[in-house]
Amino acid sequence: MPRKPATITEVAALAGVSAPTVSRVLNGNTSVRADLRERVLSAAEGLDYRPSPMARGLRTGRSSTVACIVPFVSNPSAVDHVRGIVEGVRGVDTPLSLYDVERPGDLVAHLDHLDRMRPAGLIVVALHVGSEAVDGFAAANVPLVLLDTTHPGVSSVVLDEHGGADRAARHLVELGHRRVAFIGDDEDNEFGFTSSRERRIGLERGLRELGLQLDPSHVRTGPHSRAVAAAHTTELLLAENPPTAVLAASDTQALGAMDAIRSAGLTVGADVSVIGFDDAAIAADVGLTTIDGQLVAAGQKAARLLARLMTDPASDATTVVLDARLRVRSSTGPPPHDDP
């Protein structure tokens, strides 16, 4: 026989006190006489009272959940980010709620919603957050942390993308590769994702420092998907001067590249080397050489930054840059016909 949830007034009545007193007891701000406190507590207990988040939120102007906006939450990299965030946020007792973004419109919808909800804290992953939104959250004193994206004056955790891509370039060149291709995402996308571009630039710079250059015809970008990456790889393999190695902007795309190489009857790591990016869970299982995106650590770090901001709103914006290390596995090896 489910009864209507009790209100603070009912608790007050049962305890023989006023509503504000109940509020004080439950929120523990000011001191209340011991016997009253006791009466309130048992009344609340007896009525199974739980405050209405909406009424409280309306009154205080803030809601008590931490929100996290994350694009394509089912993608391997997002999964690891979320894993880290979930772990890192465990310290604060506030519940976490996740908002997925699959279409550009989703972002603005969530931003609007959260702007009005004034969450206890907000983490935005990978998406470009405009100045109006940032200013709005700042004005509302909503602690904000960006993960894999940045904004002036806002705390963020990012990866050293250039360094990572540079290490990939160095690894391949040391193995003897001279023709390295890049497969990534469309560089101007509606979400404002920038990592693929940064990784390409990092590769380009890395190769240049080693006296090589990234042949423009060896750069393929498109929608982020394994199948698309496979198609691009197939094209590259059939072209005039096929690459002997591929750097993909993500492990997902690297898997596509591996699919294509095998379909072409070639051997990954022997005929064509592949390097991924992220070191998602699957990479180790399929022997994919990759750049460790420190996804879980980044998520944790972001959550901890947020926790600090929540505890001490005065603490100023911090940007953490995480190192991107190379994880060598079997998908890379010397190129064929390596005549010195």
Added chain:
Amino acid sequence: MPRKPATITEVAALAGVSAPTVSRVLNGNTSVRADLRERVLSAAEGLDYRPSPMARGLRTGRSSTVACIVPFVSNPSAVDHVRGIVEGVRGVDTPLSLYDVERPGDLVAHLDHLDRMRPAGLIVVALHVGSEAVDGFAAANVPLVLLDTTHPGVSSVVLDEHGGADRAARHLVELGHRRVAFIGDDEDNEFGFTSSRERRIGLERGLRELGLQLDPSHVRTGPHSRAVAAAHTTELLLAENPPTAVLAASDTQALGAMDAIRSAGLTVGADVSVIGFDDAAIAADVGLTTIDGQLVAAGQKAARLLARLMTDPASDATTVVLDARLRVRSSTGPPPHDDP
């Protein structure tokens, strides 16, 4: 210069009408004179007005997001469930918010919170939801759909666990296996997860129908993790009468079993066969024979059931049982020493 968000009163003032009129225009219930409607719309536009979800929620007693409670959201099976839910919920314009559960306390916290929030709809994945909670949501007219868990009178989407495990048994026995082990989760856990138990029972029944039986010493349960599953497998392999095949309660655990087999210097699929459960994304990539848990389809189906319940609250509770098909890959083969 971020300004405080506009209230309905301010919009009303600017439009030269009363607040209720603004409300009527924006919610489109009743009819409003065309010129007033126009004035209201442009005032709202000009002030960048967006209603406060809290005030609205407090007044109407419902919030306008769909909620989903999912345990261990970073686990492969949860990821695929979420993928399906996200896809299936796209039809309703309501935003989705995800609540992760990592500790038993998280569930009750979220349930409490959502009970007071009265979301537009709620999906609970895999967790046991008590009668009080179910009754509470029913009393509050919150549409509820359960995924991979059930409750009398509540719509749910479940997998034919027994059928799936039976197919696994049949496949192994047909290959010639006689000693099949099972590696699963603790069967009484604080979350109320039941799938591992059902899968074990299904295996047991399947073997019995084929004239075999599941040796109790070949059943190992423990915390859900790859490493634990690996340790169990190692033990099984070193025991008196080692199994020639292992059914794992999940792909994650199957991967652990494969790790252990390789560590023992044996070959997966030749010396020892392994079948997983779920057909998570990774299974195909590592050649794991598994039972397709239809994770994405189940998520979609659950979301669509919820959408129906939201549109037509009168529609009655439905239980959808999904088929669990065998996906044969390279991790299963005939047992060694198969002397007929």
Added chain:
DNA sequence: TTGAAAGCGTTACCAC
């Protein structure tokens, strides 16, 4: 068709 008034459940601000 429109507005005035009330109230959702809570907390902040005063008095006492």
Added chain:
DNA sequence: GTGGTAACGCTTTCAA
């Protein structure tokens, strides 16, 4: 230390 009272922003009566 405690209790009125008001107010958060909105929608829902109810009259006009």
